[in-house]
Amino acid sequence: MLELIHDYWLYFLVGRYPEGPLGGLALTVLLASLALVLSLPFGLLLGLARLSPWRLLRWPVAALIHVVRGIPLLLVIFWAYFFLPSITGHESGQFGTMLAALVIFDGIYLAEIVRAGVQAVPKGQVEAARSLGLTYLDSMRQVVLPQALRHMLPSLVNQFVSTIKETSLGTIIGLAEVSFIASQVNGLVLTKPVQVYFLLGMTYFVLCFSLSRAAFWLERRQARLLKAAA
């Protein structure tokens, strides 16, 4: 196994970079980070739209959520990869396709998390904010969302961890992320599939576990700050 690491660690980390395009673990981390950063505001907007008093906003978003939630991510990726170019006329890159699929797919799950978080904030909080004269948007931004976000943290982490693992589906459209690279390595070595995929599993585990721990730390810190006596 050490020999395996010794021979392929650079390929595993960055793919064929710098001679070729960036790949490997670096690409996975990049894809996952971008997907997280973009899907959160997207999910927030969808979630708020779903809670909106205006039906014109609420219904299309509810429909979108029901549709996307009802199909596997694999299909979303296929559609993005084969269907989008037929509309746009451009071939979509693998990275862009994966990113778009992840943002849409995870955005709709995040929307429901946002909805649950907002609805868990006591009604009196909104009433107090509105009584002071704050607008709907101000009371959302200043009063409701900061509290909702705290309720949402455990579910958000769940979703983010999923996102990290979902990047591995990039393999099927030939995106050179870490799972794809692992398969390549396995093909080159041929005799050590157990070791190769064990290392791959460990890699995902470390990524996801660190995120969970970071979130747990954040949660405890939040709880402490809220009880500060001075």
Added chain:
Amino acid sequence: MITFDNVNKYYGEYHALSGINEHVAKGEVLVVCGPSGSGKSTLIRTINRLEAIASGRITVAGQDIYAPGLDVNAFRSHIGFVFQQFNLFPHLSVLDNCTLAPQRLRGLTRREAEERALALLERVGLAHKARAMPAALSGGQQQRVAIARALAMQPPLMLFDEPTSALDPEMVGEVLQVMRDLAQGGMTMVCVTHEMGFAREVADRIWFMDHGHVLERATPEDFFARPQHARAQQFLSDIRSPYGVPA
């Protein structure tokens, strides 16, 4: 200051407010009492449009509060509202609870808003808790902060919806003291409360409500000594001897 003109409100079939025609004068301290479900909380919540009415007219300071084109947020910012459950913002410090709205709605700088807030916290006896989070305060302290938060908008009218009902008995006094000071300062106040001692001592007038009607409007002396309506007599005798034994 406040006029109700044939105001009606329904919850489904239930007639929550039934043809209310009343007036509250500027500078008046009004206590609204009555059994639970009588419509007193609903009534006070209609004054700043937390509850919509089905028909009739409410004017506050001469302004029809359902006039088309009325900026409801600006309107609400001139009425202080104090809730039974305090509703402090738990993610903000005591000071930030009191500076949020003045900064966003009155164009105050952070510094100006903090000065105003600290002066008010001083007035309710909690300046030393300015940096604390709400969860670190007792119920009575939280309610006093809630009053300071409402006062920070410098409203000419304050509404209190059962401000002491969620408090442990030993904390009721400190909140009532703040309200008493406010009344003596000439604030127009509408208070839904079960604190009959406060009503007797501080109120200019008392309304007694039942089943969505204002059945009785009287000075505290008259209300406690000579209640006219049978339902009011029953209510007073019930709260005086809750165990059925004359106190």
